[in-house]
Amino acid sequence: MNRMKLLLGDLASVAFMPVARLSPPACRVLVYHAVGSVVPGDHKRIYSLSPARFERHVRWLVSVASKTTALDEGVRAGRGIAITFDDGYRDTLVVAAPRLVRAGLPFTVFVTREHVENGVAPYLSCDELRELAALPGVTIGAHGRTHRRLTDCTKRELDDELTGTRAWLSDLLAKPITTMSYPHGAVDGRVRDAVRAAGFTVAACSKFGAHHAGDDPLLVPRTDVWARDGACRLAAKVHGRWDWMALRS
Ligand SMILES: [Zn+2]
Incomplete structure (x- = not known):
């Protein structure tokens, strides 16, 4: 059997493996927009997922609740x-949150300060963010002040984006x-250390992969969820079948 056949065989076996039997144990962090x-x-x-497709994702997530x-x-x-949302869109509150709260699924929303302060569509306003934060199972996290790439920031700018x-x-x-x-998944050693100095204990990247116990909590890989992902592809992503995407970034 050549290497390609072996690889495909491995992928197929992983695809049909129940989540509970994933080995070694890992935390899979999904990122929605x-x-x-x-x-x-x-x-x-x-x-930009359709609400109908998101509903199918929630049904699958409930099956592995x-x-x-x-x-x-x-x-x-x-x-x-773990379920996360980036950028703080208003539809996280009015479309996604009711479904997830009803299903009892916890989730985290990362918001950008300027988007919230401006309160202009499609983003959450201050009042809407407070409403979202008060829902059961919801955690709010930061996603920079301006949504710029943190790797391009001076030390002073970084302080404003993170500590501020x-x-x-x-x-x-x-x-x-x-x-x-x-923001944009842009991180290097300097930015990672600044995030730690700013007092954050968990920081999420945009690189595909899973987080294992003992890995750096300030460089947590995540798995992008896309508009055309059906429930089957979502399951495949949770099983790690799309982790080869990490090689592209
Ligand atoms: Zn973003």
């Missing part, structure tokens, strides 16, 4: 499936903010 509205600049509509976890707990334990945004968000929601995600 918009559900219903259109992500600005997303001309190919990759990151015992494996779902809040992000910080999943990262700490190195197991489970964390303090602003903590004041707005009257609760500690300990999680963040890197």
